[in-house]
Amino acid sequence: MPTKNEDTLLQKPTDWRAWVNDLVRYKDTTLIASILAENLETIHQAFTFLDGDIVVASHPKSGTTWMQNIVSLLIDGADPEKLKGQALYQRVPWLEGKEDLDCDWGYQLLENQASPRLMKTHVYGPLVPPTMLQKARIVYIVRNPKDIAVSYFHMHRAYHFLPDVPWDEFITELFLPGKLQYGPWHKHALYWWKLSKSHSNILFIHFEDLVKDLKTQVEKIAVFLGKELTVNAIEKVVKEASFESMKANQAVNYSQVEAMGHEISPFIRKGTVGDWINHFSAEQNRRFEQTFEVWMDGSDLQIDFL
Numbered sequence: 001m002p003t004k005n006e007d008t009l010l011q012k013p014t015d016w017r018a019w020v021n022d023l024v025r026y027k028d029t030t031l032i033a034s035i036l037a038e039n040l041e042t043i044h045q046a047f048t049f050l051d052g053d054i055v056v057a058s059h060p061k062s063g064t065t066w067m068q069n070i071v072s073l074l075i076d077g078a079d080p081e082k083l084k085g086q087a088l089y090q091r092v093p094w095l096e097g098k099e100d101l102d103c104d105w106g107y108q109l110l111e112n113q114a115s116p117r118l119m120k121t122h123v124y125g126p127l128v129p130p131t132m133l134q135k136a137r138i139v140y141i142v143r144n145p146k147d148i149a150v151s152y153f154h155m156h157r158a159y160h161f162l163p164d165v166p167w168d169e170f171i172t173e174l175f176l177p178g179k180l181q182y183g184p185w186h187k188h189a190l191y192w193w194k195l196s197k198s199h200s201n202i203l204f205i206h207f208e209d210l211v212k213d214l215k216t217q218v219e220k221i222a223v224f225l226g227k228e229l230t231v232n233a234i235e236k237v238v239k240e241a242s243f244e245s246m247k248a249n250q251a252v253n254y255s256q257v258e259a260m261g262h263e264i265s266p267f268i269r270k271g272t273v274g275d276w277i278n279h280f281s282a283e284q285n286r287r288f289e290q291t292f293e294v295w296m297d298g299s300d301l302q303i304d305f306l
């Protein structure tokens with residue numbers, strides 16, 4: 001569990017099973033530390049959402065940072081001057097983050113933000129404060145869970161405070177049973193999918209559609225956010241949100257964060273659809289498909305794996 005102690009943040013846990021046992025089960029979801037659960041309680045009780053707030057919501061590794069950047073660029077009118085000098089994770093703070101997680105990009109930053117305030121959350125839908133649904137506009141980004149599992153696996157390799165887990169165990173013992181932070185994936189995605197059908201203030205976007213046609217999706221998000229941008233400004237957003245630009249941009253690629261071992265696996269890693277093919281054995285794929293079928297039973301949410 002990360003604490004304010006740098007040594008802890010920079011020291012890889014050696015026993016991943018013990019680390020998993022220390023994760024906290026909290027109201028139907030898994031959290032990295034009890035601190036996060038406490039923060040959720042605080043946010044629930046004390047945080048007031050305002051008209052105009054904009055939230056990027058997602059299960060981890062779904063393209064959250066990508067969407068944070070798109071939303072931030074759209075709100076700032078793609079003005080490069082406004083985008084200089086502030087890390088994206090501070091421009092779009094982490095709602096449930098707080099200093100006691102050694103995170104200086106938590107919700108306290110929102111207190112000084114001008115409207116519209118931008119934020120991200122990975123919180124499982126039923127746990128978000130009800131005022132968020134009443135007040136905010138929410139962009140939920142969903143991604144196929146096979147690529148999420150791969151991306152999550154590499155994140156564990158890279159982050160100094162997360163344990164390395166062998167790939168087979170990572171899928172079968174952690175990802176599929178929902179034992180990673182904010183898991184299980186299907187509860188997260190299906191809750192928001194269902195909610196998006198009855199709430200016009202929730203926009204549901206697929207990672208795979210962003211990869212296929214970024215411009216069309218950016219235009220759609222701009223309309224949802226009520227931003228009328230010129231053709232040039234939209235083009236600028238698309239350029240700044242491209243994989244190559246984001247990989248090279250220190251304000252968005254987390255390369256300044258010491259606890260993430262970018263030399264092992266960079267945060268902006270591959271950005272493709274279907275990298276799971278390079279990782280899954282036939283047997284792992286069979287097990288995954290079997291679980292996926294159970295997860296999706298009765299849901300009309302379409303997920304593209306390729």
Ligand code: A3P
Pocket residue numbers: 058059060061062063064065066147150151152154241242243244246267268269270271272275
């Ligand atoms: P990969 O590890 O598969 O490359 P999150 O921000 O939710 O943690 O998601 C991280 C994933 O989004 C990573 O996936 C990362 O490469 C991908 N990503 C971030 N910016 C992207 C972009 N501009 N284009 C494509 N993928 C991007």
